[in-house]
Amino acid sequence: MIVLRTPGGLSLRLRPRALAVGATCALLTLAVGVLALGSGDYPMSATDVLRTLAGGGTPAEHFIVHELRLPRLVTAVAVGAALALAGAVFQSLVRNPLGSPDLLGFTQGAATGALVVIVLGGTSAMLAGAAVASGLATGALVYALAWRRGVHGYRLVLVGIGVAAILTGVNGWLLTRAPLMDAARAVLWLTGSLDGRGWAHAVPLLVALAVLGTAVLAAAGPALRLVEMGDDAASALGVPVQRLRLALLATAVLLVSLAAAAAGPVNFVALTAPHLARRLTRAPGPNLLPSAALGALLLVAADQVAQRGFPGHQLPVGVVTGVLGGGYLIWLLASERRAGRL
């Protein structure tokens, strides 16, 4: 633990290990990012990529990097970070390692709105808007159903799992109503994909991350650590638990919905990144910043594998995160069971 103090009485507490994990993830993301920007039908060396990013390079290179590949990369970074941050907040709020938005129905809820637009026909802006709106509506529904003199962790998880099951059914029904072409597009969207993502996808999420992410990190981080000790203990220390929970649930649902609007419901990043982050930092608590950095790295790396790992086949990134994350989930369930926590 490092403590910085100024003569004026200000003090900051830093955890070197958490900072190191965050910084390492950020650097690795950058490295994989440069690799990703350089690979494709028009391969470029790392130096060329960096020169082009700095404003040099030929007009063709400029177009390829800035218009074709960079938006996809930035979307991946933002979606990964947003999902992981939301996942860390959820798991911490409900005090349950399985309390992730993909298992609690929020991603399915966002998907429902998107599917309605795909089935009825609409622009991609409408699709994004519908995903956000229905994600938020699902959040409100789960909150309302789980409310009983305030919302408590376990009940929220159970209600969320129930709502997720119902929405999966609704989504399946919507798919059967769609014309074949639309259904194919919908399935691709449902898997989670970064194909053809442009700045229009990345920017709303980046803005939300900058505003909400900072607010969550700065204002709610320490309070969230206290909520992990139980509602009573946290409120004895002066945390307005129910208000905090509502505000953080709304924020996390908004982040998840925006991420889904940008890349579809990419699975398992929200579940795995906070766990891995906690293992790496060995610090109790939500580990918000390391989780976000790790989420960005996971998604950028998964997208690189999806695009280049199987020559001749480009997979949607959701397939890769699904396979990796599903394996992780099985391992997690087994180890939590051994530790007696499930």
Next chain:
Amino acid sequence: MQSRLRGTAMTLAYERRTIARDLTVDIPDHSFTVVIGPNACGKSTLLRALSRMLKPAVGAVLLDGEDIQRRPARAVARTLGLLPQSSVAPDGIGVAELVARGRYPHQGLLRQWSREDERVVAQSMAATGVADLADRAVDELSGGQRQRVWLAMALAQQTPLLLLDEPTTYLDIAHQIEILNLCARLHEEQGRTLVAVLHDLNHAARYATHLVAMRDGRVVAAGPPRDVVTAALVEEVFGLPCRVIDDPETGTPLVVPAARRRAASEVPA
């Protein structure tokens, strides 16, 4: 002069279940108040109301003359602390780190760890005898040690009023006495007002300076243990026939339950 912490004409209820009606309780300043009563008499509910966690349906809890529900949670947490019955130590957290969390109500975005915080945490760990455990993980500790760590966290909050919800539950007799001795010392040396819910009548009679006896959501009697703990009152509150004698160690009232009356068939001819 009025006490800093009072509950006036409170109706305490969870949804449709009413626990107490027209409950008025006064916590004398600088007392070690112990609340006793049979299971489900509303003593823990009273503590929740006094600590701002449960909003009375009718009536109010007044802290320094002001409705506690109208004051911000953080401001209340600088005056009144609570050691809840069940708290979860996060996986792998260290003792010093857990105790440090008690400083939360005194910290801010740009004031995360002042010298004062450091001093108070060290002092709280010393007062509860957990300073040697500072670097250990809380999961590795025994029940008694863990309870002292939680108590250290509550002390680090530096509140003149401290509520304890059954602080001795789940501890063996030696650790129960250890925790109660510690509370008595904190009360005497630091002049804090303590309010504890206890199950053991004899512990209550020995350690309390002020007793509140409850039954069915009502206060049956309140006052010094010598006045409150009588055979008649124990019978009324707990339905337990008993004798009350002087504790040979401390002279405080000691409740001795009446011997079992043998059935006629058991009486030797």
